Amino acid sequence: MKLAIVGATGAVGQETLRLIEERYPQHDNLKLLASKRSAGRKMDVNGKTFAVEETTDDSFSDVDIAFISARTEDSRRFGPVAAQAGALVIDDSSAFRMDPAVPLVVPEVNGEDLDWHNGIVSIPNCSTTPLVMVVHPLRQASPIRRIVADTYQSVSGAGGAAMNELRDQTRTVMHGGPAEPDAQPQQIAFNVIPQIDSFTESGYTREEQKMIDESRKILHAPEIAVSATCVRVPVFVSHCIATHLEFEEAVSPGEARELLSEMPGVKVLDDPGSSVYPMPVDAAGSNDVFVGRIRKDASHSNGLAMWVVTDNLVKGAALNALQIAENAVFRGAVHGKSK
Amino acid sequence: MKLAIVGATGAVGQETLRLIEERYPQHDNLKLLASKRSAGRKMDVNGKTFAVEETTDDSFSDVDIAFISARTEDSRRFGPVAAQAGALVIDDSSAFRMDPAVPLVVPEVNGEDLDWHNGIVSIPNCSTTPLVMVVHPLRQASPIRRIVADTYQSVSGAGGAAMNELRDQTRTVMHGGPAEPDAQPQQIAFNVIPQIDSFTESGYTREEQKMIDESRKILHAPEIAVSATCVRVPVFVSHCIATHLEFEEAVSPGEARELLSEMPGVKVLDDPGSSVYPMPVDAAGSNDVFVGRIRKDASHSNGLAMWVVTDNLVKGAALNALQIAENAVFRGAVHGKSK
Structure with a gap:
């Protein structure tokens, strides 16, 4: 072949x-x-x-x-x-x-x-894939009504030139030089940029709109309400998503951990007492989607909050x-x- | 005196x-x-x-x-x-x-x-202050029911030692050396850490719980539901908050911009078509709380999403x-x- x-x-x-x-x-x-x-x-x-x-x-x-x-x-x-x-x-x-x-x-x-x-x-877009990998198994517990996803995306999502830019610009800025953005729309060294891709009429970026539209298509669930803020952070590899889910009925963190543990391609890393949670440097190079910080969302009786990380070049x-x-x-x- | x-x-x-x-x-x-x-x-x-x-x-x-x-x-x-x-x-x-x-x-x-x-x-905690500065004037439009706030917090929030650590560790990691965290609980150079302060029973960190409890106290609004994810990013100064607000009645982005423009200490930087939005490197050293990316929240009919940035050492x-x-x-x- x-x-x-x-x-x-x-x-x-x-x-x-x-x-x-x-x-x-x-x-x-x-x-x-x-x-x-x-x-x-x-x-x-x-x-x-x-x-x-x-x-x-x-x-x-x-x-x-x-x-x-x-x-x-x-x-x-x-x-x-x-x-x-x-x-x-x-x-x-x-x-x-x-x-x-x-x-x-x-x-x-x-x-x-x-x-x-x-x-x-x-x-899918490299932020959509980890999101649906985590959302999908949780639907066994209860249908999902709403997703709020705020991302922390590495520069490799923008390609090799952006990775070189982070490296070179970091060196320049550390020596007191000017940032001079090129592969990224703004300075990325020691900064975060709340813009990935261009803006649409709605005020969402195309990257954010992709997470919204693509998640629904993959999940066959046009009824799920989705919002996203996509942000570039000065990290080389791996994307993170602060994720807030609303279910039709309450789902406990324990039940969520169990369902996520059974999902192929997902690894639960969730022992905050021992400072165990996923991070970009640990996820880089791995095939898995990592999820941790699973907790009842304090702002919604049927909500769960969690933290999702994956290598955007690999599973992403x-x-x-x-x-x-x-x-x-x-x-x-x-x-x-x-x- | x-x-x-x-x-x-x-x-x-x-x-x-x-x-x-x-x-x-x-x-x-x-x-x-x-x-x-x-x-x-x-x-x-x-x-x-x-x-x-x-x-x-x-x-x-x-x-x-x-x-x-x-x-x-x-x-x-x-x-x-x-x-x-x-x-x-x-x-x-x-x-x-x-x-x-x-x-x-x-x-x-x-x-x-x-x-x-x-x-x-x-x-208040340096992430709570910018949040309430933005939430407070918007309550004139309609009472707020729920706040979801995911943060991108600079190392200066953890003091001078953490700033030195970001500088030194960045240099070490760029030269292929090991990170050896000390002032931060994990590697911060080219990484993000979903832990600020220690964990509570609920799975929230103390930093997140501060944002929840302090916001309600300052706003005299124990009824507002609040959730937060507090994340350390490799930035020296300024904290950012991806903010999702739910109102009792729909508030338009235009109305929100107007109310925020009239709030002392708040500056609206919101012209995405010209890539105008707040960022840490621009906010550093300024007295203001900056807000941009104001848009209807695609996941809630009475929701607004926005992006808030302030110098955590100054107004924070x-x-x-x-x-x-x-x-x-x-x-x-x-x-x-x-x-």
């Missing part, structure tokens, strides 16, 4: 390759694609050296599954081309997520939606995409050439 | 002295007090050099107003002693805040509570204390010796 990685040199692309090595250590039937600028670059995967190729309309004729994690315009252009060529496209951009003809999938939550894809499957992006591929193959939902 | 500053060498103490120079450039009737360790240190205020003295039970006999910003146990020990000696004590610790006999005051919100003090007035601490002193003098609520 031939896998194409579009955006192979980017932060998520590199994480995808690392996970391919981890999960399929024999697999070297790969095609590494990127922009013209990165074409020719050599990358080693599973002991084989690949030359990165420029993505073109002809890149997908021999491809079974195409992972796209590049600019949204690249997804718009090459997603349909790759699907047309018979590849299953697993796309990391917002281009198709809200398209009713495109499943938006977190396999542990709505893997069944893979059965009706038309060649393209979208993966590359791992979720690979899990979709695995599930799709298992379900016979890949109609490729070389199977 | 003789002012004593207990904790003069600390982060808030130094900010208090800076504000005294700014607001009363002639005033040098001061007594700088600190722990034994800092005694003897020289500090210049308004052109006069003061030797820092060790705080003792005898420090307050000639003092009219004593600002205490030290360890909570120092407040517990010296607060009553200073009040007994006839000074008005303005205390920055949590020692007396919830004591029904002690007013907890943000002058713009509940200055009238200064009229019934018994020698001690508490100032030193400025609020000085304003209490000014208001108390104006109200004749200082019963000192040298007036």
Whole structure:
């Protein structure tokens, strides 16, 4: 089975390759694609050296599954081309997520939606995925009416350039120099920025709107009320979410811990007395969504508050995409050439 | 009028002295007090050099107003002693805040509570103050039923040692070294910590419980439901609060902006189309509480969401204390010796 990685040199692309090595250590039937600028670059995967190729309309004729994690315009252009060529496209951009003809999938939550894809499957925004991973199992206790989610998102969500900017700008600011933002809209060193993506008419950012719309689509629950504030923090990897949930009936923290412990891909780290709770530096590099600080929400009789952390490049992006591929193959939902 | 500053060498103490120079450039009737360790240190205020003295039970006999910003146990020990000696004590610790006999005051919100003090007035926690500064004027539009507040708090809230730790640890981590937390309970460089102060039985931290309890006391509104998640972020100065408010009746963002614009000490910075919103690096050093990102809360028909930022050392601490002193003098609520 031939896998194409579009955006192979980017932060998520590199994480995808690392996970391919981890999960399929024999697999070297790969095609590494990127922009013209990165074409020719050599990358080693599973002991084989690949030359990165420029993505073109002809890149997908021999491809079974195409992972796209590049600019949204690249997804718009090459997603349909790759699907047309018979590849299953697993796309990391917002281009198709809200398209009713495109499943938006977190396999542990709505893997069944893979059965009706038309060649393209979208993966959610990297803050939406951990949120629905935690919300979904809790619905067994009682239907959820409302979600308030305020995020603490690392710069890697904005790509490698933003990670370099945090590193370089931190050094500059520590030496008394000016911040000069470029990859981020404002200074990120020793600052927080309450803006991720651009603003919509409603005053919400597109990132916030994604969390609202995508959560409902994945959960098949348009009736759930969702609000979000998405904030960039000076952290390299992992996103955190201060989460407030309202249920139809009261759910105890103990019941929530039990349901979350049983959810594949979720790890409960919740022993505040011993200072055990999830944090970005600990979650980085891990496959799991971590949840802790589970407590009765003091402001609502049927509420729970909790703290959710995951590596935004792993379960927030590359791992979720690979899990979709695995599930799709298992379900016979890949109609490729070389199977 | 003789002012004593207990904790003069600390982060808030130094900010208090800076504000005294700014607001009363002639005033040098001061007594700088600190722990034994800092005694003897020289500090210049308004052109006069003061030797820092060790705080003792005898420090307050000639003092009219004593600002205490030290360890909570120092407040517990010296607060009553200073009040007994006839000074008005303005205390920055949590020692007396919830004591029904002690007013907890943000002058713009509940200055009238200064009229019934018994020698001690508490100032709120540095996250509570900006929250009530924003909530209070909005109650003119409609009573508030519920507040959900998730914070992004700078290390200066934990004092000078935590600021040094962020600086040194950032350098160490950038060079690949280990974090070795000391002033903070966990690594703070390029990380966020969902713990400020210790945990209570309910799963809330004491810092979160302070925001809940103190807000209601200041607002004279025990009926308001409040929830908070308090998080430390790698920022030197200023605290941010992602704030979600529920009103009895719908309040429009425009109405909220108007009411907030009229509130003394609050500045509306809300033009997202031009990327105008408050941030820690901009708020640092300013007297104001800044509010932006004011929008209808997408998850509640009577809700508003907003983003609040203030310098935690200024309005969050030193400025609020000085304003209490000014208001108390104006109200004749200082019963000192040298007036």
